[in-house]
Amino acid sequence: MRGERFIASLHDGRSVWLEGEQVHHVPEHAAFKGTLNTIKALFNMLDDPHERDKVGFLVPDKGQYAHSSFLVPYTPLELAKRSRSFAYWSAETHGMMSRLSDYARSLITAWYAARRELTVLDPHFADKITAYYEEARDRDLFLTTAIIDPQIDRSSGLDDGRISERFLHVVRETSEGIVVRGAKMIATGAPYTHDFVIFSFLQFQSRHRKHAHVLIVPANSPGLHIVCRESFADTRELNHPLSSRYDEMDAVLFFDDVLIPWERVLLYGDPEKVLSLRANKTANGLAFHQNVVRFVAKLEFITGVAFAVAEAIGVQGFLHIQEKLGELITQMDVIKALVIASEAKAVPDEAGVLVPDLQLIETARSLGTKYYPRAVEILQQVGAGGFVQTPSGIEDFYGPISELMHRYFEGASVSAEKKVELFKLAWDLIGSPLGARHQLYERFYAGDPIRGLANHYNRFDKESLTAPIWKLLKANSKGGIKTI
Ligand SMILES: Cc1cc2nc3c(=O)[nH]c(=O)nc-3n(C[C@H](O)[C@H](O)[C@H](O)COP(=O)(O)OP(=O)(O)OC[C@H]3O[C@@H](n4cnc5c(N)ncnc54)[C@H](O)[C@@H]3O)c2cc1C
Numbered sequence: 001m002r003g004e005r006f007i008a009s010l011h012d013g014r015s016v017w018l019e020g021e022q023v024h025h026v027p028e029h030a031a032f033k034g035t036l037n038t039i040k041a042l043f044n045m046l047d048d049p050h051e052r053d054k055v056g057f058l059v060p061d062k063g064q065y066a067h068s069s070f071l072v073p074y075t076p077l078e079l080a081k082r083s084r085s086f087a088y089w090s091a092e093t094h095g096m097m098s099r100l101s102d103y104a105r106s107l108i109t110a111w112y113a114a115r116r117e118l119t120v121l122d123p124h125f126a127d128k129i130t131a132y133y134e135e136a137r138d139r140d141l142f143l144t145t146a147i148i149d150p151q152i153d154r155s156s157g158l159d160d161g162r163i164s165e166r167f168l169h170v171v172r173e174t175s176e177g178i179v180v181r182g183a184k185m186i187a188t189g190a191p192y193t194h195d196f197v198i199f200s201f202l203q204f205q206s207r208h209r210k211h212a213h214v215l216i217v218p219a220n221s222p223g224l225h226i227v228c229r230e231s232f233a234d235t236r237e238l239n240h241p242l243s244s245r246y247d248e249m250d251a252v253l254f255f256d257d258v259l260i261p262w263e264r265v266l267l268y269g270d271p272e273k274v275l276s277l278r279a280n281k282t283a284n285g286l287a288f289h290q291n292v293v294r295f296v297a298k299l300e301f302i303t304g305v306a307f308a309v310a311e312a313i314g315v316q317g318f319l320h321i322q323e324k325l326g327e328l329i330t331q332m333d334v335i336k337a338l339v340i341a342s343e344a345k346a347v348p349d350e351a352g353v354l355v356p357d358l359q360l361i362e363t364a365r366s367l368g369t370k371y372y373p374r375a376v377e378i379l380q381q382v383g384a385g386g387f388v389q390t391p392s393g394i395e396d397f398y399g400p401i402s403e404l405m406h407r408y409f410e411g412a413s414v415s416a417e418k419k420v421e422l423f424k425l426a427w428d429l430i431g432s433p434l435g436a437r438h439q440l441y442e443r444f445y446a447g448d449p450i451r452g453l454a455n456h457y458n459r460f461d462k463e464s465l466t467a468p469i470w471k472l473l474k475a476n477s478k479g480g481i482k483t484i
Pocket residue numbers: 099144145146147148151154185186187188189250437440441444445446447448449450451
């Protein structure tokens with residue numbers, strides 16, 4: 001089964017650091033075990049005859065299934081298949097696991113699909129990406145991205161030696177490849193990924209060619225250190241139903257002179273070309289599409305929890321609660337509608353790949369940065385002090401004060417025990433360290449939301465909206481528009 005193969009493959013000599021110690025057996029460590037069990041079950045769906053068509057496709061000429069994130073969509077049916085597969089894994093994990101590698105795999109799939117067009121960037125691009133795409137697809141490689149450069153001094157740039165020596169850069173070229181040094185700020189899923197897809201979000205000048213690259217880096221590369229944040233995993237499943245299953249570890253990457261073989265150097269040395277690959281619409285359209293399909297599941301989940309909490313304590317009849325729960329429904333429906341519209345408005349790129357409408361997807365991603373924190377705020381307002389009224393564990397329901405527990409924790413429509421379980425789930429979603437991380441994630445995973453919206457404006461065809469205004473003014477005024 002692929003899930004078991006995935007777990008076994010993580011014993012590969014990678015250098016993972018947690019709480020000052022090197023983790024030699026990632027799958028057995030309490031910080032990763034619950035999350036890896038979840039991923040194992042998802043991967044195994046591809047070997048289950050009842051599930052595999054929901055998440056995968058039969059690879060032509062191979063006779064085996066691959067995840068649909070590797071499917072190049074040329075028809076509306078194929079695009080719908082991708083969407084349904086993203087939705088299926090997302091529903092299984094309640095939208096809480098955003099880096100199951102289907103996002104990074106979609107980038108690779110799109111670069112592969114657009115390889116002929118992208119060969120203008122490098123004559124070897126098509127061969128390299130084809131070989132890697134096929135390997136990743138056929139070996140079920142788990143992938144994640146590491147894009148953002150370390151947060152040292154955002155007011156300074158690469159002309160400052162302090163910054164340039166810390167941002168990932170090439171220190172020498174050899175016949176085998178390039179040797180890189182520096183760090184990347186966050187890679188979610190890093191301790192258990194197979195490979196990192198690495199590039200920078202920044203727009204470099206031509207003099208910064210050593211910093212301009214697009215790389216595929218194996219997690220067990222000698223010299224690469226994966227430095228984890230504090231674990232939010234909690235093995236007490238009943239108290240922390242989410243933290244025990246879904247803690248996607250974030251980690252900083254240190255590259256201490258890591259050799260990247262030439263076949264994994266997709267681009268290097270030309271900032272313009274790197275920018276052009278980063279801005280590729282096919283790649284962004286297919287990958288960001290996964291982001292918003294996943295987000296629908298998360299909004300459905302938090303909305304469901306809010307409804308259940310309201311019913312459990314009998315506040316669902318109050319007007320202001322109904323207004324807030326109604327707001328959650330509109331948030332959910334807006335994102336769902338944007339997903340449907342982005343798919344309905346998909347157009348083929350030059351290679352015939354059907355790409356969802358990127359502007360609508362960007363709109364959904366931008367709204368998400370506000371919708372999720374708002375959903376958390378609403379859930380807090382609905383449940384109020386109930387989130388801290390819960391006992392430390394549910395063991396008391398079976399101890400000497402059992403009868404009192406059943407009496408005083410009773411809900412309006414549910415038993416005391418169910419109510420406590422529900423509020424623990426809700427607290428894990430909005431109040432635990434995992435919950436706090438999720439709010440931060442939804443605010444920032446798509447990049448800085450402020451600059452994201454500004455870019456939305458900068459890229460927009462403004463004249464399509466201003467031309468009718470000038471035309472109206474021209475029609476109304478005697479002298480017409482004064483041109484300067
Ligand atoms: C939980 C989590 C998981 C993540 N996972 C990944 C991952 O797997 N892979 C990955 O590559 N990245 C990941 N990220 C990083 C994410 O992409 C960044 O957090 C995001 O792009 C914002 O960048 P930053 O955090 O460096 O913020 P900064 O750029 O340091 O911004 C800090 C503040 O300063 C402001 N600011 C900074 N510079 C400017 C400027 N020039 N102009 C105006 N305002 C400015 C910003 O608006 C913001 O308010 C993750 C982030 C989080 C929170």
